[in-house]
Amino acid sequence: MTQDSNESELQRRMAPGALCLEGFLGTDPRAAAEILAADRAALDAMGLTHRDLAEPLRTVLDLAMTACGRAVRLGRATLRPDPAGDLSATCREAMGRIVCPFDDGLFPKGEVELLDGRTGECLTVTPLSVHLIAEHGFYQGRPSRYRLEPRDIARMFGLGPPER
Amino acid sequence: MQVERGQPLLAALRERDVFLASACGGRGLCGLCRLKVLHGGGPPQPAERRHLSAEEIAAGVRLGCQVRAEAGLAVEIPPKLLASRRYQGAVERIRDLTHDIKEVRIRLVEPDAIDFVPGQYVQLEAPPPSDDAEGAWRAYSIASPPADREHVELIIRLVPGGLCTTWVFRRLREGEAVRLRGPFGEFRLADTDRPMVWLAGGSGMAPFRSLLHHLRKKGAARPCTFFFGAVALRDLFYLEEFHAAERRLPWFCFVPALSDPAEGDRWEGETGLITEVADRRLRDAGDAEAYLCGSAALVNAARKVLRRKGVPPERIYYDKYN
Numbered sequence: 001m002t003q004d005s006n007e008s009e010l011q012r013r014m015a016p017g018a019l020c021l022e023g024f025l026g027t028d029p030r031a032a033a034e035i036l037a038a039d040r041a042a043l044d045a046m047g048l049t050h051r052d053l054a055e056p057l058r059t060v061l062d063l064a065m066t067a068c069g070r071a072v073r074l075g076r077a078t079l080r081p082d083p084a085g086d087l088s089a090t091c092r093e094a095m096g097r098i099v100c101p102f103d104d105g106l107f108p109k110g111e112v113e114l115l116d117g118r119t120g121e122c123l124t125v126t127p128l129s130v131h132l133i134a135e136h137g138f139y140q141g142r143p144s145r146y147r148l149e150p151r152d153i154a155r156m157f158g159l160g161p162p163e164r
Numbered sequence: 165m166q167v168e169r170g171q172p173l174l175a176a177l178r179e180r181d182v183f184l185a186s187a188c189g190g191r192g193l194c195g196l197c198r199l200k201v202l203h204g205g206g207p208p209q210p211a212e213r214r215h216l217s218a219e220e221i222a223a224g225v226r227l228g229c230q231v232r233a234e235a236g237l238a239v240e241i242p243p244k245l246l247a248s249r250r251y252q253g254a255v256e257r258i259r260d261l262t263h264d265i266k267e268v269r270i271r272l273v274e275p276d277a278i279d280f281v282p283g284q285y286v287q288l289e290a291p292p293p294s295d296d297a298e299g300a301w302r303a304y305s306i307a308s309p310p311a312d313r314e315h316v317e318l319i320i321r322l323v324p325g326g327l328c329t330t331w332v333f334r335r336l337r338e339g340e341a342v343r344l345r346g347p348f349g350e351f352r353l354a355d356t357d358r359p360m361v362w363l364a365g366g367s368g369m370a371p372f373r374s375l376l377h378h379l380r381k382k383g384a385a386r387p388c389t390f391f392f393g394a395v396a397l398r399d400l401f402y403l404e405e406f407h408a409a410e411r412r413l414p415w416f417c418f419v420p421a422l423s424d425p426a427e428g429d430r431w432e433g434e435t436g437l438i439t440e441v442a443d444r445r446l447r448d449a450g451d452a453e454a455y456l457c458g459s460a461a462l463v464n465a466a467r468k469v470l471r472r473k474g475v476p477p478e479r480i481y482y483d484k485y486n
Contacts (some may be wrong), residue, residue: 017297020325068365068437069395070423093459094323095301095367095485099188105192108460108486109323112326145325 007033012080013101014141024101024132030139039139042150046160053150054134056157057114064089064112065127076158087156088115098128100135110144116156123148123156167233174228182241182286183248183345187193190229198229204237248421251275251286251344258338261401264322265367266332267307269315270342277313278347280306282374282482283455286316286346290328300329305370305457305483306347309377316344319370351483352404354453359387361446361454361475363466365438366394368457368485369402373453375408376416389417393438394464396422397429419445439465443472450474456482 010032016023028035043050059079063072071090075082094109107128114123129146132138140147154160167176174190175198177183187194192211201224208221209230216225228468229479231237253270261267271276278286285293287301302454308317351371353360364399372390394400399422406418421434421441434441439462446469454470456463468478 015297017327021293021327021330022325065459066460067391068423068439068459068465069436091441091461093366093461094302094486095321096323096326097187097194099191099193103191103193106188107301109326110244110459110486111324116346164257 007031011102013103019099019101021062021114022145023141024138024143024144024146026144026147027080028144030141032138033139035139035141036137039150040137043137045147046150046154048150048154048160050137051135052159053153053157054130055146056129056159057123057133057153060087060089060114061112061125061127061130065093065108065110069093079157084117086118088117089113090115100128100131102132102138104135105131107131121152121156123152169233169235171233172229173231173233173237173239176233177228177241181248181250181318181345182245183348183353184228184245185348186229188229191228191232193226196320198225199228200224200240201226201231202238202240203233204234205239206234218324227445230476246348247279248348249275249278251278251346253316253344255336255338255340255341255342258332258336260397260424261319265399266320266322268318268320268332269308269317270318270344271301272313272344273341277459278316279313280310280347281305282310283351283353284347286318286344286348286446288314288318288332289329289343289345290331293327293331300327300343302326303348305349305351305367305374307373309371309374309381310407311378311381319367319373321367333408349483351455353455353478354481356453358479359449360389361449361452361470362388362394362441363442363454363456363458363462364390365440365458365462366399368459368462368483371457371483372455373402373405380409380413380447385415386416387417391438391442391445392418392420393441393458394422395424396426397431399427399463425460437465438462439469442466443469446470446473447473450476454481455478457485459486460484 014024073085074087075085091112096109097106112125184197195215212227212230229483252274256271257269259267285303285305287303290300292299304318306316309318322333376424410418423437425431454475456466463484
């Protein structure tokens with residue numbers, strides 16, 4: 001398969017209705033490759049890697065998913081259960097699994113709502129979205145249900161340089 | 165059987181109404197579409213080596229999505245797979261069980277009856293959401309008893325962004341035609357008279373409803389405690405039905421629990437994760453067998469509790485729905 005046909009196949013899998021109802025690109029007019037490059041640049045500007053952002057998300061996701069729907073309070077610095085913590089993560093379980101659009105894995109459906117009690121900011125995280133960030137540097141198109149802005153993740157976990 | 169040369173076996177068999185299990189659409193990711201190749205098929209592909217043990221490969225086990233049809237290819241198809249069929253049905257009733265769970269009752273039209281074992285599931289076809297998209301088949305445990313051969317009832321929870329559940333919640337109406345295939349699955353009661361522990365959360369309720377009505381109709385009397393968990397009162401359903409069964413059936417005990425009751429729920433029942441409730445309520449369960457249905461996290465937590473209570477692993481049966 002050529003580079004072009006790889007990209008068009010990826011674009012097809014990310015379209016609405018291919019693997020999930022809304023797809024992975026939202027109404028973003030950019031191609032997947034352009035989204036990847038723009039988010040890569042945003043991370044470089046913060047001095048962070050995709051894995052720097054994916055790892056805390058994965059920790060939170062694992063804790064929330066084992067709590068079977070009960071909210072888990074977490075300390076922001078430790079990312080461990082802490083009744084006085086600022087962060088709260090709640091899993092909404094769902095039936096079934098979803099294929100990664102890059103065709104390298106199958107992930108449980110369901111989502112975790114991560115709420116910052118100090119600012120009121122909220123991120124919606126799924127097992128697939130953490131995989132997409134960690135393995136493919138893909139944060140999804142704007143606006144889509146599971147788009148995660150690199151800057152929002154960094155702010156949630158206190159990563160990267162302070163914002164001005 | 166004649167099929168097109170080079171076609172993946174999974175697809176070739178499906179076209180002839182032989183349905184191998186698959187959760188990834190034939191991409192070699194789920195490892196479910198196993199079958200035994202007796203002759204031909206070429207060497208195992210990398211995707212197969214990730215899912216199959218050396219012993220399985222040596223025994224001829226392959227993934228149906230990775231084997232391509234060729235002249236002289238011989239495979240062994242378990243007879244149970246030949247029992248699965250396509251069905252045309254009509255939606256007889258849709259009712260809300262909770263804010264995000266619906267019960268869909270389907271009358272079978274062609275064929276007009278199904279034979280299944282409680283615990284098995286069917287796949288429901290959702291039509292393509294747009295002209296340039298494809299339809300999707302999704303699996304749902306049958307919640308109705310097998311004695312009602314002309315109907316299947318499904319318990320469907322809305323999955324955010326889900327192709328099938330969004331269609332069920334937004335578009336599907338009573339009277340509409342639907343397509344199903346099945347039955348599938350190995351989750352079923354062992355043929356013993358041991359006491360039973362059932363444990364489920366959310367739409368994991370479905371197989372147990374089918375089982376309960378089946379056992380009642382059979383006049384069975386196996387002691388059974390059913391732990392059913394939800395977050396808040398708005399997430400519980402079939403409460404009256406199961407409490408009524410508990411009153412009628414001396415062998416059946418129903419224990420619903422809420423992990424995080426909302427203000428105003430006035431809940432006087434058990435609270436905590438359903439696995440914590442089972443941990444508190446079960447004494448020595450070494451003689452019991454256990455049946456679990458729910459998310460992987462729930463099933464894994466329940467297995468740990470049951471092992472502590474003395475249930476040996478070979479008597480813990482489960483159906484993880486993700």
